[in-house]
Amino acid sequence: MASPEGRSSDVGILIVGATGFVGRALTERLVGEGHRVRALVRAVGRVPREPPAGAEWVVGDLLEPATLTPALRGIQTVYYLAHAMGSSDRTGSFAVRDRTAATNLVRAAGEAGVERIVYVGGLGDEAPGRSPHLESRREVARILASGRPRLTTFRAAIVVGAGGASFEMLVQLVERLPAMLCPRWIRTRCQPIAVGDLVTYLVRSLAEPQTIGRSFDVGGPDVLPYYDLLNRVGDRLGRRSRLVILPWLTPGLSAHWVGFITDVPANVARFLVEGMATEVVCHENEIRRWIPLRLLSFDEALDRALTHRPLRPLGLRQALARGFGTKPLHVATVDLTRLR
Numbered sequence: 001m002a003s004p005e006g007r008s009s010d011v012g013i014l015i016v017g018a019t020g021f022v023g024r025a026l027t028e029r030l031v032g033e034g035h036r037v038r039a040l041v042r043a044v045g046r047v048p049r050e051p052p053a054g055a056e057w058v059v060g061d062l063l064e065p066a067t068l069t070p071a072l073r074g075i076q077t078v079y080y081l082a083h084a085m086g087s088s089d090r091t092g093s094f095a096v097r098d099r100t101a102a103t104n105l106v107r108a109a110g111e112a113g114v115e116r117i118v119y120v121g122g123l124g125d126e127a128p129g130r131s132p133h134l135e136s137r138r139e140v141a142r143i144l145a146s147g148r149p150r151l152t153t154f155r156a157a158i159v160v161g162a163g164g165a166s167f168e169m170l171v172q173l174v175e176r177l178p179a180m181l182c183p184r185w186i187r188t189r190c191q192p193i194a195v196g197d198l199v200t201y202l203v204r205s206l207a208e209p210q211t212i213g214r215s216f217d218v219g220g221p222d223v224l225p226y227y228d229l230l231n232r233v234g235d236r237l238g239r240r241s242r243l244v245i246l247p248w249l250t251p252g253l254s255a256h257w258v259g260f261i262t263d264v265p266a267n268v269a270r271f272l273v274e275g276m277a278t279e280v281v282c283h284e285n286e287i288r289r290w291i292p293l294r295l296l297s298f299d300e301a302l303d304r305a306l307t308h309r310p311l312r313p314l315g316l317r318q319a320l321a322r323g324f325g326t327k328p329l330h331v332a333t334v335d336l337t338r339l340r
């Protein structure tokens with residue numbers, strides 16, 4: 001029987017994507033709170049570190065349906081935190097892989113008698129077709145909702161925490177560049193959420209029946225344009241970058257230099273940059289009614305993330321790109337769209 005805090009000793013939980021950014025944080029929290037947790041990992045050799053005490057590991061792959069049956073045995077709740085963004089091989093594009101993965105999981109979960117699936121998708125519905133990544137996240141939600149288990153979806157914008165792909169992209173750009181050429185979408189608004197707050201929603205939804213079978217927009221208290229996120233990161237690092245907005249800069253071109261300067265691969269950067277064209281802001285705050293908590297501001301989340309983030313040495317190309325960037329720059333954004 002679950003307590004109001006979401007503790008439950010008799011819940012069989014499977015985390016799919018436990019080696020990822022959100023999955024790692026969720027696994028640690030659940031295990032720390034005394035839940036029984038099983039994690040699906042693609043290959044033991046790729047597990048980055050020992051699992052937290054109490055977590056059981058099962059080798060499996062969403063694209064290999066036969067591996068899902070044993071992984072789902074005795075499971076009541078599946079956290080679905082996997083995605084294949086950036087990977088394309090003989091099995092198709094990332095969207096095809098994500099479609100296949102979700103279809104395999106929902107079918108196997110139905111056969112195994114799983115009661116609930118809890119999924120983290122993306123905010124932003126306003127521009128269908130403009131972002132293949134966001135469209136794919138929506139498609140996965142539809143597939144997961146089509147099966148026998150009841151689905152809970154949390155839709156988030158940037159999740160702020162050390163190791164998150166979008167967050168790393170922002171921080172590394174500021175760390176490494178004294179000036180940036182940005183597409184006009186740098187003015188798009190977004191509503192980031194701290195990874196700890198997202199994890200709290202995920203955990204507490206276990207014990208809140210009002211979250212079953214529903215979708216919730218989740219975001220922190222701040223709605224900020226992307227250039228403001230970059231400036232705030234710069235303030236924290238003592239190194240603001242000069243932002244030059246070029247209206248004709250395409251996502252493909254932006255992604256190439258993001259991939260060149262940061263550790264984020266160019267194919268992942270492309271989807272993240274394309275996603276920036278779409279406003280990712282909560283349109284409802286219903287979750288706050290059922291799971292009230294004090295959400296961290298972006299600056300608070302940033303402080304925590306930067307504290308937990310190891311400093312990375314610059315490669316030669318970043319060092320060259322940074323040039324004189326070791327000196328703090330306090331320069332306003334230059335918007336070339338206004339000069340036309």
Ligand SMILES: NC(=O)c1ccc[n+]([C@@H]2O[C@H](COP(=O)([O-])OP(=O)(O)OC[C@H]3O[C@@H](n4cnc5c(N)ncnc54)[C@H](OP(=O)(O)O)[C@@H]3O)[C@@H](O)[C@H]2O)c1
Binds near residue numbers: 021101123158165
């Ligand atoms: N990070 C953000 O800022 C953010 C923002 C909004 C929404 N979200 C959503 O939150 C969820 C988690 O994102 P994340 O940032 O934690 O992702 P992530 O760090 O990229 O992790 C993805 C996970 O999916 C696993 N995976 C991929 N293909 C798989 C397969 N075929 N079988 C089994 N596992 C597979 C990966 O395993 P391997 O380790 O084996 O590759 C990894 O554990 C996603 O649905 C994402 O859309 C994230």
